[in-house]
Amino acid sequence: MGRTHFMIAAAALGVLGATAVPAQDDKPKATGVVAVRQATMKANGDHMGAIKAILTESPDLIGQVEFHAEAIKEAAEYTPAMFPAGSDQPASWALPPVWSDAAGFKAAAEKSEDLAGKLADAAKGGDPKATLAAFATLGKEGCGGCHQTFRKKDS
Numbered sequence: 001m002g003r004t005h006f007m008i009a010a011a012a013l014g015v016l017g018a019t020a021v022p023a024q025d026d027k028p029k030a031t032g033v034v035a036v037r038q039a040t041m042k043a044n045g046d047h048m049g050a051i052k053a054i055l056t057e058s059p060d061l062i063g064q065v066e067f068h069a070e071a072i073k074e075a076a077e078y079t080p081a082m083f084p085a086g087s088d089q090p091a092s093w094a095l096p097p098v099w100s101d102a103a104g105f106k107a108a109a110e111k112s113e114d115l116a117g118k119l120a121d122a123a124k125g126g127d128p129k130a131t132l133a134a135f136a137t138l139g140k141e142g143c144g145g146c147h148q149t150f151r152k153k154d155s
């Protein structure tokens, strides 16, 4: 490779690097209670992933679903307290109705809590099909029900 080609290649790499890194840096870092609730929500997602893996990949472990469901249930109970008034700094994906419709937000958290309890009960019953149905309902009406109104869309 001649020197000019080398320079062009290096410049091209530099440009790629330069575009890749700021894309990450542009995303403001979550601070304060926003960091707490985003980490808790991520844990919710991981618990849901574990439940799905148990039910679809290794149903013999159905006895462990209850643990994950109870963690989700408790997180739902704590959710309203993780959204104090004014905690809408840019890193947050929470939408204004979280605060303007606080009663609706609390009701959505309670609904998710209730559905997580039903999932734990279904798992205790030991029937993978009924447990999968309760899991799907929690995802759609519990997590999804709240996100639809109270969280910015992914795109």
Ligand code: HEC
Binding pocket: 034, 037, 038, 039, 041, 042, 044, 045, 046, 048, 072, 076, 079, 091, 092, 093, 094, 095, 098, 105, 106, 108, 109, 110, 112, 138, 139, 142, 143, 144, 146, 147, 150, 151
């Ligand atoms: C009562 C409302 C509510 C319920 C119930 C709820 N969420 Fe959330 N979730 C939110 C809000 C609001 C945000 C945005 C928080 C922020 O960015 O400040 C969020 C964010 C998230 C995120 C993104 C976290 C991040 O890194 O930014 C994930 C993942 C998530 N939720 C998963 C779940 C799962 C899984 C469930 C159900 C087991 C669930 N959520 C139930 C309201 C809810």
